[in-house]
Amino acid sequence: MKEWKTITPEEITTNPFRLIGKEWMLVTAEMNGKANTMTASWGGVGVLWNKPVAFVFLRPQRYTREFVDSSDTLSLSFYGESEEAHKTLTYLGRVSGRDEDKIAKSGLTLTHEDGVPFFEEARMVLLGRKLYCQQMNPESFLIPGLAEKNYPQKDYHFVYVVEIEKVLMEQEQA
Numbered sequence: 001m002k003e004w005k006t007i008t009p010e011e012i013t014t015n016p017f018r019l020i021g022k023e024w025m026l027v028t029a030e031m032n033g034k035a036n037t038m039t040a041s042w043g044g045v046g047v048l049w050n051k052p053v054a055f056v057f058l059r060p061q062r063y064t065r066e067f068v069d070s071s072d073t074l075s076l077s078f079y080g081e082s083e084e085a086h087k088t089l090t091y092l093g094r095v096s097g098r099d100e101d102k103i104a105k106s107g108l109t110l111t112h113e114d115g116v117p118f119f120e121e122a123r124m125v126l127l128g129r130k131l132y133c134q135q136m137n138p139e140s141f142l143i144p145g146l147a148e149k150n151y152p153q154k155d156y157h158f159v160y161v162v163e164i165e166k167v168l169m170e171q172e173q174a
Contacts, residue, residue: 002120003171004113009045009052009164014078014124016045023081024089027056028117029067029074035110035117037103038064039093042157043076045126045164052164054126057157060135063098065158073115073129074162077122113168123170128162135159 019025020043028037042057054076058065068074079085088106095102103110109120118125136156141147147156 001111004125004168005171007167007169009126009167012045012124012167019078019124020044023078023085024093026077026079026089026092026119026122027058027064027068027074028077028119029064029071030117031067031070034067035103036064036067036097037092037119038062039089040076048161049131051131053131054128054162054164056160056162058160059155059157061155063096068130068160069133071130073127073165074160075116075118076126076128076162077118078124079121080123114166118168122168125168126162126164127166127168128164130160131163132161133158 021041024039024041025043026037027040028035038058040056040058044055046053046055056074056076058068079089088108092102092106097103110117111120112118113125113127116127118127135158138147138151138154138156
């Protein structure tokens with residue numbers, strides 16, 4: 001079992017644009033004792049309501065959204081930019097947990113911290129509690145064409161604001 005170091009959100013030194021936009025992340029939640037996960041590359045981190053938070057965007061048709069909606073907590077996990085990590089996250093983003101046991105097929109090892117599911121292979125994990133959720137709406141877009149370009153099927157994302165309660169970092173092996 002991997003050793004983890006707990007740090008504060010303020011101690012994260014990796015560029016969030018690189019983490020989310022290039023490495024991608026897995027959004028993982030549990031419902032009725034079963035976990036599901038999906039790859040995401042849209043999101044952010046910051047401070048809101050005097051709390052360290054992450055912003056996560058999930059389309060309405062995503063199976064993982066059912067898990068996120070049914071749970072108070074979720075994890076956001078990061079794996080680096082290796083070819084193997086990219087291949088695994090591409091698979092987990094393409095295949096639905098409705099259709100197959102994609103977690104088992106991915107080869108990742110599900111584990112928990114404080115009751116929140118995540119994967120042992122991650123190098124950094126944000127464990128969070130949901131604070132807010134709202135679906136985007138086309139009337140709120142301020143730049144003409146932006147909604148049409150990104151939502152041709154009108155499947156506007158749900159925006160989740162998640163308080164980062166704990167950050168786990170992979171321990172350096174001696």
